[in-house]
Every structure is written in structure tokens, then in C-alpha cells.
Amino acid sequence: MTTGMTDPLSASATATEIAEAVKSGQVKARSVAEAALARIEKHNPALGAFTDVTAARALDAADLVDGKVANGLDPGPLAGVPFAVKNLYDIKDVVTRAGSKINRDRPPAHADATLVSKLDAAGAVLVGALNMGEYAYDFTGENAHDGPSRNPHALDHMTGGSSGGSGAAVAGGLVPIALGSDTNGSIRVPASFCGIFGLKPTYGRLSRAHSFPFVGSLDHLGPFARTTRDLALAYDLMQGFDEADPAQTKRVNEPTVNRLSYPIPGLRIGVADGYFAGDAVAQAHVKVVAQALDASRVVTIPDAQAARAAAFLITMAEGAALHLDRLRARPEDFDPDTRDRLLAGAMLPAVWVERAQKLRRAYREKVLHLFEEVDAILAPATPMKAPKIGQKTAMFGGVELPVRANLGIFTQPISFIGLPVAAVPVWLPGEDLPLGVQVIAAPWREDVCLRIAHQLETAGVCKAPVAKAFLD
Amino acid sequence: MAYKPFDADALIDAAAPLLQLRIEPEFRAAIKANLKTASKMAALVEQVKLEDEAEAAPVFRA
Numbered sequence: 001m002t003t004g005m006t007d008p009l010s011a012s013a014t015a016t017e018i019a020e021a022v023k024s025g026q027v028k029a030r031s032v033a034e035a036a037l038a039r040i041e042k043h044n045p046a047l048g049a050f051t052d053v054t055a056a057r058a059l060d061a062a063d064l065v066d067g068k069v070a071n072g073l074d075p076g077p078l079a080g081v082p083f084a085v086k087n088l089y090d091i092k093d094v095v096t097r098a099g100s101k102i103n104r105d106r107p108p109a110h111a112d113a114t115l116v117s118k119l120d121a122a123g124a125v126l127v128g129a130l131n132m133g134e135y136a137y138d139f140t141g142e143n144a145h146d147g148p149s150r151n152p153h154a155l156d157h158m159t160g161g162s163s164g165g166s167g168a169a170v171a172g173g174l175v176p177i178a179l180g181s182d183t184n185g186s187i188r189v190p191a192s193f194c195g196i197f198g199l200k201p202t203y204g205r206l207s208r209a210h211s212f213p214f215v216g217s218l219d220h221l222g223p224f225a226r227t228t229r230d231l232a233l234a235y236d237l238m239q240g241f242d243e244a245d246p247a248q249t250k251r252v253n254e255p256t257v258n259r260l261s262y263p264i265p266g267l268r269i270g271v272a273d274g275y276f277a278g279d280a281v282a283q284a285h286v287k288v289v290a291q292a293l294d295a296s297r298v299v300t301i302p303d304a305q306a307a308r309a310a311a312f313l314i315t316m317a318e319g320a321a322l323h324l325d326r327l328r329a330r331p332e333d334f335d336p337d338t339r340d341r342l343l344a345g346a347m348l349p350a351v352w353v354e355r356a357q358k359l360r361r362a363y364r365e366k367v368l369h370l371f372e373e374v375d376a377i378l379a380p381a382t383p384m385k386a387p388k389i390g391q392k393t394a395m396f397g398g399v400e401l402p403v404r405a406n407l408g409i410f411t412q413p414i415s416f417i418g419l420p421v422a423a424v425p426v427w428l429p430g431e432d433l434p435l436g437v438q439v440i441a442a443p444w445r446e447d448v449c450l451r452i453a454h455q456l457e458t459a460g461v462c463k464a465p466v467a468k469a470f471l472d
Numbered sequence: 473m474a475y476k477p478f479d480a481d482a483l484i485d486a487a488a489p490l491l492q493l494r495i496e497p498e499f500r501a502a503i504k505a506n507l508k509t510a511s512k513m514a515a516l517v518e519q520v521k522l523e524d525e526a527e528a529a530p531v532f533r534a
């Protein structure tokens with residue numbers, strides 16, 4: 001092994017390192033898969049990250065990669081890289097539970113979700129499905145049926161949700177790449193709490209086909225990773241039009257990984273004020289990033305509070321419409337926290353939702369004007385660091401409010417209009433838990449988010465280490 | 473005539489039969505709390521004045 005390179009079998013190995021080692025024949029994909037499966041078996045009882053482990057499939061896929069390497073064929077850019085997906089992605093022969101009890105009565109999926117197929121085709125090795133908040137209506141990472149996913153950096157704290165298992169699996173070193181979904185913040189909140197990189201692409205960029213929906217007009221899928229290169233690589237490989245997703249926009253692939261190191265001094269970066277200023281703890285984390293980027297501009301995102309409110313209403317109503325039959329037939333089988341919000345959502349006056357949709361378009365116009373003056377906007381990903389599991393309320397701007405509905409106050413106004421965001425992890429000196437910062441760009445400019453994230457990582461301002469307790 | 477204050481119980485009692493939703497007693501307090509939150513959210517949305525010509529975000533294309 002080359003001195004200084006991470007052991008590709010270790011918890012800290014990046015996807016890039018693993019793929020290089022597998023392609024060069026330095027390590028077998030099967031050994032990498034076995035090491036990942038062993039880590040999952042050892043640590044998942046503490047982390048609650050996985051709900052399904054697809055060991056046989058993983059070993060078969062790894063053997064296929066090894067066969068290609070042995071025969072001089074290209075095994076793909078993610079050769080032998082273990083990955084896992086939130087359990088709302090279809091996995092062939094696995095029941096897509098979407099965090100629920102009710103959906104467990106469905107038959108197993110007959111095919112993989114489009115994004116799973118794309119990573120599979122790139123040589124990555126699926127090792128299982130990940131815990132999530134019920135039906136993705138969650139910011140905590142708790143689950144009434146499967147138990148909570150736990151923050152690898154402090155096991156009695158939340159991972160954030162609803163892609164909680166994705167956060168735990170990556171920060172806990174079980175896999176280098178995980179996929180999640182983000183309707184109102186469900187990638188960015190766990191990335192913030194677990195101290196990893198997350199990308200919520202532009203609405204309509206990546207196919208959502210064969211994943212269980214929540215709010216079709218707001219749902220996005222995207223990756224998590226511990227390095228910006230891995231994040232960009234996974235994202236690049238998942239691009240491509242898929243007519244099976246009616247909301248996907250037809251665009252050519254716009255790769256980012258080869259542009260990560262493009263210099264960023266030409267980029268104009270602003271810090272969101274007003275609604276996004278947050279409490280002292282959030283401000284402190286944003287300040288570190290802003291100083292590193294020499295971002296002295298201040299940007300006021302207009303009507304952000306109303307935008308968040310509109311996203312809240314659309315989510316309640318659209319979510320209720322999706323689940324109406326299940327709410328009628330099996331209300332007792334829901335997580336009560338999910339059910340009672342959905343039942344209320346079923347009763348909202350239609351005019352509230354229509355006004356919210358009208359605001360969405362008007363707000364989009366206003367915010368897009370901001371990108372004439374700046375290329376990226378910085379804002380906190382969460383108003384606080386990870387609360388304790390089970391904590392019901394917290395102070396938000398001096399007011400005690402429910403945790404579950406309010407952890408997304410800074411993410412909701414952004415995903416509401418589908419802007420791409422990289423969540424980057426910031427650790428203040430001496431602190432045990434991180435807090436993420438959103439790097440927000442204009443629609444279709446994921447490259448800007450990722451270049452800035454990469455610059456912050458290279459400068460040592462942002463990092464995503466495997467939690468100390470899970471390094472072995 | 474003054475508006476009456478919002479009565480979440482009245483909305484639940486009227487809407488649940490229309491929607492064929494069974495509201496068990498233990499569900500009610502949380503549904504009421506969520507409806508009250510939603511009414512505050514709706515008030516925030518209504519504070520932003522929109523032109524008569526404002527179109528909703530999803531536009532159907534034939």
C-alpha cells in the first residue's frame with residue numbers, strides 16, 4: 001500500500017480511494033463489501049442506520065466488479081464502492097417501507113429506483129436500505145416503528161431527518177456514500193447534525209422514479225458523502241433524463257467533479273441576513289465560512305418567512321392527499337406525530353394551498369433577481385446543533401417551539417423554489433457536534449455549490465470525519 | 473360584523489365526515505394544534521400581496 005493512503009477496507013476510506021484501489025487490483029471489491037458488511041453488523045445496533053442489509057446482493061455485485069477487473073474491463077468510476085439508500089428508494093426484492101409500518105404490507109419492489117440503477121451501473125455496491133422518519137415527514141431522524149437513527153458523534157443526540165439513517169451511515173463510517181431525499185430539508189438537516197456533506201440538487205435535476213413520494217411538487221433526491229469529491233462524483237453519475245419522473249427537466253448532463261478545483265475568487269458570495277440570521281450558535285458557524293470565503297456582502301432574501309409558511313401548507317395538504325386512503329383505513333398504524341399533521345393537512349381550506357402556490361412563483365421571481373448580484377448565498381442549515389433524541393421543544397429566536405416542525409426553518413424557504421444547495425459541515429474549536437451551512441446557488445448551478453464546498457474543504461474550514469467511536 | 477375566532481374543533485367536526493376520516497379522541501389535541509399552526513402559516517402567506525395575474529407555480533401543459 002502507498003504510504004499515506006487510507007486503507008480501502010477502513011471506515012474512513014473515501015469512495016474515490018476505494019474505486020482507485022479496486023481498479024488497480026490493490027484490493028478486491030469483495031473484500032471491501034465484506035468489510036462494510038462487517039462494520040454494519042458491528043455498529044448498526046448502536047447507530048440504527050440500516051433497516052435492511054442486502055448482503056447477498058452486495059457480494060454478487062462485488063464479484064461482478066472483480067470479474068471485470070480480472071478480465072481487463074472497465075469496472076466503472078465507483079468500482080466496488082459500498083453505498084446505501086434511504087428506505088423510500090425501491091430496491092429489487094426489498095419492501096419499500098418509506099419509514100412506515102403500513103407500507104411493509106406491500107410486495108417487494110420489482111426493480112431498483114433509477115438512481116440506484118445508475119450507481120449500480122457505475123460499479124458501486126448496494127449494501128442496504130436506511131432508516132428514515134415515517135413517510136419523510138420528519139426533521140428528527142426518529143422513527144416510531146424502527147427506533148431512532150442515532151448521531152454517530154453523540155449517540156443520545158438526533159441525526160436529523162428525515163434521511164436520518166443516511167446521516168448515521170456516512171458519519172459512522174459504514175459507507176462512504178448514501179442517498180437521501182429532501183422535500184423541506186431532509187438532506188440538509190441530517191448533513192448539518194451529523195457533520196457530513198450533502199447535496200440537494202435543483203428541483204427536477206435528478207430522477208425520482210421508483211422512490212416513494214411525499215410532496216411531489218417539492219421532493220428532491222440527492223447524495224451524502226464525507227468528501228466533496230465523492231459527493232460530486234455520485235451526483236454526476238446520477239444525472240440524466242428519465243421520462244419516468246414527470247417533474248424531471250430535460251437537460252444535458254453537466255458534470256461537476258472535473259471542475260471542483262476551478263478557482264472561486266471570481267464568484268460573488270453573500271451572507272443571508274434577516275430571517276436567516278439565526279441565533280448566536282448558527283451565526284457563529286456561518287461566520288467561519290463567510291470569513292474563509294471573504295464573503296462580505298449581505299443578501300436579504302425577501303418574504304422568506306412567508307415562503308417557509310407556504311412550503312409548510314403545501315406539504316401538509318399534498319402529503320394528506322397522498323395518504324388519504326391510508327388515513328381512513330389505518331390511522332392507528334401511523335406514527336402519531338406524522339398522522340396528526342396529515343389529518344390536519346386533509347382539512348386545510350383549498351384557498352390556502354392555492355395562495356401558497358401563487359406565492360411560490362412570485363417568490364421565485366424575487367429570489368432569482370438576487371442572483372444578478374451574487375453567485376452564491378450562505379445561510380445556516382439548521383437553527384441549532386443536534387438536539388437530544390426525544391426532545392420535543394427548543395428555543396427558536398427566544399421562543400419555545402416544537403422541535404420536529406421547526407428544525408427546517410432555514411432549509412424550507414430554499415427548497416420551496418428548488419434552488420441547489422450544498423450543506424457543508426462546520427466544527428467550531430472544542431465543540432463535540434457540528435452545524436452545517438447551506439451554500440445556495442441559482443437553479444442548475446450545482447457546480448457553484450460544489451466548487452465553494454470543495455474550496456472550504458481544501459482550506460480545512462469544512463470537514464466530515466468518521467465519528468471517533470466508529471473508526472475501527 | 474366581527475369575525476368569530478377560529479374554532480379548530482368545529483372545523484374537525486365538519487370536515488372529518490366529509491372526508492370520511494375517523495378522528496379518535498386521542499388524535500384530536502394534536503390535530504387542533506396543527507390546524508392552529510396552519511392558520512398562522514396561512515396568515516403569513518396572505519401578508520404577501522399578489523397581483524390578480526399571479527399564476528400558481530405548477531402550470532399544466534397539454
